[in-house]
Amino acid sequence: MRDHPEPTTHGSSQAPPVVWTGRATNRAQWLPALAGAGCVALGIQLAVGSPWTAGFAPLLMSVVGCLAAGLLILFGTIAFVHVAVRVDGDSLEVRCGHAGLPRRRILLRHVTGADFVPRINPRQWGGWGYRWRPEQGTAVVVRKGEGMILRLGDGRTFTVTVDDAETAVRLIRERLHLASTGGPSGA
Template sequence: MTDHPDQAAHGSSQAPPAEWNGRATNRFQWLPALAGAGCVALGIELALDGAWTSGIAPLLMSVIGCLAAGLLILFGTLAFVHVAVRVDGDSLEVRCGHAGLPRRRILLSHVTGAEFVPRITPRHWGGWGYRWRPEQGTAVVVRRGEGMALRLGDGRTFTVTVDDAEEAVRFIRARLHLPAAGGRPRD
């Protein structure tokens, strides 16, 4: 998704867009979130209607366990229901979930390359979410499909799943004055 997607197609003499925005969504993440909400509801139910005759310690542990597990599942999955990516003149910002957390901002001055990745799968990264693998770098994976990989100046790689990643890579390469895939550097 770009701010003015048909601008280049019509040969407009206007300046290129100042920023690129994209996002990716995983509706499947709502299912684990519902399970987390169920655990929270069970913890509340146990606290309100539990048989306190068997002792306070076992019931208290059950209530705390259900609430803690439910909240961890609920917030852990809702954080990765979608990802929003914004690239402007000097940085790339990735915001996850409805609260925008976790968030990562990478200055384009720290980027040495950008590549379109046609297929990213959670299996390659060990699941959904914010991931780190020593041999692959860091990634934000919210769904299966296309994404982009940025090579950073310190040798690390940052990968993110996002719709229309090919356009994002073109936008970043233009900002960095890098050649298009298979092309020459622009002056």
């Protein structure tokens, strides 16, 4: 699904849009979420209808283990089914999942550069989700495909997979150029 930039308020087709929004979705994340729901259901089934004769401690450990693993898998995957990215006049905001958590807001004045990446692979980051690797920086990876890398003023990088990342990178570069020349900040 692609969201296109909102129209400018200036009427000029040359001016950057006021706000750009984009999303990336990974429907395959629903499969691990179903597995997590299955673990929760198994934990409930064990707690309610188990004829265990070996004692209470093994039953309790099985129930707690199934519930904990199931909830971890369920909420860990649902949080990264999709990502929403918003670039406005002064910041980039990334929201994950249906609740919008985790959330990251980066002020554009802290960005020194932005690059379009045509192919980001979750394997590069150790899987899906909110990732940190010392040699690569921080990333929000919800699927294989296009994305962008922001270079931050403190030397770190932030990578996010999002549809139409090329437009977002172009907008961020325009904002950075306007800020460095002392022009209007795009609003």
